[in-house]
Amino acid sequence: MPEVAEGTQDDLLLEHQLCFALTVASRSVVGAYKPVLEKLGLTHPQYLVMLCLWESSPRSVRDISEALAQEPATISPLLRRLETAGFITRQRVPGDERTLAVGLTPLGAALRQQATAVPGTMMDALGLTREQVGQLHASMMALIAATKTASGNTPRR
Secondary structure: OOOOOOOOOOOOOHHHOHHHHHHHHHHHHHHHHHHHHHOOOOOHHHHHHHHHHHHOOOEEHHHHHHHOOOOHHHHHHHHHHHHHOOOEEEEEEOOEEEEEEEEEOHHHHHHHHHHOOHHHHHHHHHOOOHHHHHHHHHHHHHHHHHHHHHOOOOOOO
């Protein structure tokens, strides 16, 4: 059996695993969003789609999927539900029948005003300052970029 380097005896403890901490943190944060987003009539994945559209609308399904680092097949069911709720429209682009343009309805655009309270509500709920959120976000984006580099892929965003 190979000799274990000093300081690595505890490396395989669950509590020391980065993947475990990220998984639990992700589930916990998304769970904390749930009651806040329910008031808007959105799930967390739908909220992310709406954030994309509030930044720029209309957008193609491909553009939304790239912004969210998700496959188009994952985004499509979310779009159907958002359309049924009256928040978005989906229309074929004239001259390019393969491209679907996703745009906000007046109801979806108006929802943005209500959603402006979400970041502050979440910072309060999680006991974080705007600066701490910025630092966490920067760390997560650096981690995402590192995983893309390690796997030979370029970061999507």
